[in-house]
Each structure stands twice: as structure tokens, then as C-alpha cells.
Amino acid sequence: MKNPNDSDILRLLEKRMKSVSEIEKEVEEIVQKVKMEGDNALSEFLRKFEKYPITVDHLLVTDEEIKEARVEKEFIETVKTVVEDLKTFHMRQKENSFFFTTSNGSFLGEMVVPLNSVGIYVPGGKVSYFSTLLMCAVPAMIAGVERIVVTTPPNENGKISPYILKVCEILGLKEIYKMGGAHAIATLAYGTNTVKPVDKIVGPGGIFVTLAKKRVFGDVGIDSIAGPSEIAIVTDGSVPLDFVAADFLSQAEHDESAMSVVITTSLEVFEKLPEVINKQLLSLPVERKKTAEASIQNFGIVILVENLKRAFQISNLIAPEHLEILVENPFEYLGYVKNAGSVFLGKYTCESVGDYGIGPNHVLPTFRSARFSSGLRVSDFTKKIFVTHVSKEAFEEKWRIYSKMARWEGFEAHARAVDVRRDML
Structure with missing residues (x-):
């Protein structure tokens, strides 16, 4: 696509959003x-x-199943390293309570309090999303959430991936349920005799999970209504085509509705990249190749623009989940970024390092929601409670303000609640 206008881009995005909204009634x-x-x-x-065919009596993973999970020793050491890297980053996000006393003696503040309970949805299927479990659990633990519940669909043998179970063991998570899909989200939201409800549900999933989270929002909290993965790559041709093609495919292999977009100022990239992508595609494992082919057919696009300013205008319009800036001096262009879930700067910073634990979270806004929301963070697992104590001196100084404002709004009882205290001064 050469020099598309904004309407061209928006039509593509609208088509993608419509493609995942046809089963809402069934989810409801x-x-x-x-x-x-x-x-x-x-x-x-x-x-x-x-x-x-699991039953409710066997939903909960037993201690024995957790202990029996067998994985490579290297996996355990790797996960422990990643946990520490994630903690190092997310600890910096912690917010502190604050309190102060005004000049007339009132005491004001805000308490930062962890949520009581959180449910983490870990997608299942043909791959094991243990990285998602890490991304959701670590900030919840840093926030101080007391009850962390994990749910993930079992395989055809009724088992949970040993990698997921081992991560749970490393993190000390013991309430793990064998269920997925919309029914799992509904169960976490409303509870049953077997499963107690939670206060918030986090973690990405397929379309049934996404629409179920949308449906229960308000009865419980959710992190976001996340859609299939997406990446935008801005390149000026200074990075090898093999790098760009590999990163393009890293998202395409996720899902048939994943979106991979390259925005370039280089005619050489525009003309030669599709051939390089196709060559790398042919060498993928069969299942990943099949998924990536469908994704590219549906939502894979290479865009040629006249300059990098226009490239970032298009990127900001897309508001991608992942944005790679593969140009000379990438830090010079960070200020151009207005909408993105996570930004990756420079030729050695592929999006994969973000997926697998370099620090920032990989649970990110999709479907253009990066225009108004952020990736999962410690504050998503806390709430803020305001604290107020009014001194006699402060009340005497300002009671007229509150009484008058109440009456201007038409709330007489509010005003009288102030006035009755005035009479005691």
C-alpha cells in the first residue's frame, strides 16, 4: 500500500474489529x-x-499434580531469572499512600490498598502461555493481592501444562482451576459452590474470553478487552530485512486475526520485504505456518510513506499493541509516539524480548485502545481510598462554601448536614 490516507487505515482497522464481534450472543x-x-x-x-470431560469435582489442581509436574532444570532457572527481572521493573511502579495536614489542621490523604482477590486467565491450546502467567502474577504479588486464582483449559488428557504448573509452584500459587473459555470467566466473576468469585479478572484469551470479560465488566474489574495480537514496525531501511520479516512473523504466528504492519520510507523494503517474509514463512512449523499465512492474508500489510513523520502519524492512528522503531538513531523519534502499548527501540530490540520478560509487561492494549489505556501494571491490582478528617478550625473557616454549594445544586439535606455542625461551633 503506497501513501494511504487515514481513511484507508481506518477501514482496515474497522474490518478487523468486526471480524471478532459475531458471537456476542452466544457468550451472553x-x-x-x-x-x-x-x-x-x-x-x-x-x-x-x-x-x-472434566467435572466440577476435579476442577481444582491438586498439590500432587503440582509436585508431579516435570520440566527441564534449565526452565526452572530461566523462570527464576525472569521473575527477578519482572520484579525489578514492576517494583518501580509501586505507588505509596500519602497523608498531609493542612494549615488549619485538617488531615487529608489517600490509602493505596491491594485488591482482595484476582483471577488470572492463562490461555491454553496448542502452546503453553506460561509467560502470560508470569506477567499477570508478578505485579499482583508486588501489589500485595492476598488471593490469586489461576484458570487455564486442560488438554485432551485433562492435564495442565507442566510449565504452567511449575511457574505456579515457583510463585507459590495453589488455587488453579482446569477450565477455559467464557464459562471460566463467568465462574470467576460470579462464583459457584465450587469456585469463589474474585474481584478482578486479568489475562488475555480468545474471542470467547474477550467477549465474556466485556460482559462481566462492572460486576468485577477487568484489565482490558484485549483482542488478537498486533505489531507495527517503523523502518527506514537501515535494519536488515531478515530482522523486519522475523518480527513481522512473530505476531502473525499468534492468531489468524493478528495484525502485522510495516511502515517504511524505503522503496527497497517495500518491494523486497514480502519475498523475505514468504521465505521465512516456509520454514515455520506446520501449525505456526498455517496460522501466520491466514494472519498475513487477513491483516498483513506493508506501507510505503514519504517520510518518518508520516510513518508515525499512521502508527499513532493504528495505536498498536507493539511498536518497533527500527531506524537510525531510534531515540530521536520516541517523542513522535503518542499511541502504543509498548515501544521497542533499535535493531536488537525485537518484540520477543518484551514477551519473555525483559521487564515491561506484555499484557497490552489492542484494537486501538492504546489511545486511552496502558499495559498491565502494579496499580491495576490496587485501589485508592481517600481519607478525610476536618478539624474544627477548618470547618469554621469553610463551612459556608459547602453549605452554599449544596443549595446551589439543589440538595437541601446536604446543606443541612453542614449547617447542623455550624450550630455547634
Whole structure:
């Protein structure tokens, strides 16, 4: 696509959003049934949707199953290193309570309090998303959440990935349920006799999970309504085509609805990159190749623009989940970025290092929501409670303000609540 206007880009984005909104009614029925019928509905959906006919009596992973999980020794050491890197980054996000006394003696402040309980949804399927578990659990633990629940769909043998179980063991997480999909989200939101509800649900998933989170929002908190993965790569041709092609495919292999976009000022990149992408595509494993091919067919695009200023205008319009800046002197262009979930600067900074734990979280806004939201962080697992104590001196000085404002708004009882205290001065 050469020099597209904003309308061209928005039409592509609108098509992508429509492609994942056709099953909302089915999700609504699942959520409502679990909410009203509890375990009975959950049992029905476990039989209908899970690969293994699990029952509510065997939803909870046992201590024995966790202990029996076998993984490479190197995996354990690797995860421990990543946990420390994630902690180093996320500890800097911690917010402190603050209190102060005014000149007339009132005491004001804000308490930062952890949520009581959080449910982490870990996607299942043909790959093991243990990295998502790390990204969700570490900031929750730093925030001080007391109860952290994990749910993930079992495989065809009724088992949970040993990698996920080992991460749970390393992190000390013991409440793990074998369920996925919309029924899992509804169960976490509303609870049943078997599963206690949580206060907030985090973690990405497929379209059923995404729409279920949208449906339960308000009854519980959620991190975001996340869609399929997406990447925008801005390049001036100074980075090898193999790098750009590899990063393009790193998102395309995620999902048939994933979006990979390259925005370049280089005619050589525009003309030669598709051939390089295709060459790398052919060498992928069969399942990943099949997924990536569909993704590229649906939402893979290379855009040629006249200058980098225009490249970043398009990038900001897309508001991508991941933005790679593969240009000479990439730091010079960081100020051009207005909308992105996470930014990766320079030729050695592929998005994969973000996915696998260099520090910043990989649970990020998609579907243009980076225009108004941010990636998962410690503050997502806390709430702020305001604290007020009014001294007699402060009340005497300002009671007229509050009384008059109440009456101007038409709330007489509010005003009288102030006035009755005035009479005691």
C-alpha cells in the first residue's frame, strides 16, 4: 500500500474489529447461565467446551499434580531469572499512600490498598502461555493481592501444562482451576459452590474470553478487552530485512486475526520485504505456518510513506499493541509516539524480548485502545481510598462554601448536614 490516507487505515482497522464481534450472543447466554445456575451450568459447559470431560469435582489442581509436574532444570532457572527481572521493573511502579495536614489542621490523604482477590486467565491450546502467567502474577504479588486464582483449559488428557504448573509452584500459587473459555470467566466473576468469585479478572484469551470479560465488566474489574495480537514496525531501511520479516512473523504466528504492519520510507523494503517474509514463512512449523499465512492474508500489510513523520502519524492512528522503531538513531523519534502499548527501540530490540520478560509487561492494549489505556501494571491490582478528617478550625473557616454549594445544586439535606455542625461551633 503506497501513501494511504487515514481513511484507508481506518477501514482496515474497522474490518478487523468486526471480524471478532459475531458471537456476542452466544457468550451472553453462557455468562448469564453460569451466573444464574452456578455449578449446574458450569458442569454443562465443561462437558460441551473442554477438550477433556472434566467435572466440577476435579476442577481444582491438586498439590500432587503440582509436585508431579516435570520440566527441564534449565526452565526452572530461566523462570527464576525472569521473575527477578519482572520484579525489578514492576517494583518501580509501586505507588505509596500519602497523608498531609493542612494549615488549619485538617488531615487529608489517600490509602493505596491491594485488591482482595484476582483471577488470572492463562490461555491454553496448542502452546503453553506460561509467560502470560508470569506477567499477570508478578505485579499482583508486588501489589500485595492476598488471593490469586489461576484458570487455564486442560488438554485432551485433562492435564495442565507442566510449565504452567511449575511457574505456579515457583510463585507459590495453589488455587488453579482446569477450565477455559467464557464459562471460566463467568465462574470467576460470579462464583459457584465450587469456585469463589474474585474481584478482578486479568489475562488475555480468545474471542470467547474477550467477549465474556466485556460482559462481566462492572460486576468485577477487568484489565482490558484485549483482542488478537498486533505489531507495527517503523523502518527506514537501515535494519536488515531478515530482522523486519522475523518480527513481522512473530505476531502473525499468534492468531489468524493478528495484525502485522510495516511502515517504511524505503522503496527497497517495500518491494523486497514480502519475498523475505514468504521465505521465512516456509520454514515455520506446520501449525505456526498455517496460522501466520491466514494472519498475513487477513491483516498483513506493508506501507510505503514519504517520510518518518508520516510513518508515525499512521502508527499513532493504528495505536498498536507493539511498536518497533527500527531506524537510525531510534531515540530521536520516541517523542513522535503518542499511541502504543509498548515501544521497542533499535535493531536488537525485537518484540520477543518484551514477551519473555525483559521487564515491561506484555499484557497490552489492542484494537486501538492504546489511545486511552496502558499495559498491565502494579496499580491495576490496587485501589485508592481517600481519607478525610476536618478539624474544627477548618470547618469554621469553610463551612459556608459547602453549605452554599449544596443549595446551589439543589440538595437541601446536604446543606443541612453542614449547617447542623455550624450550630455547634
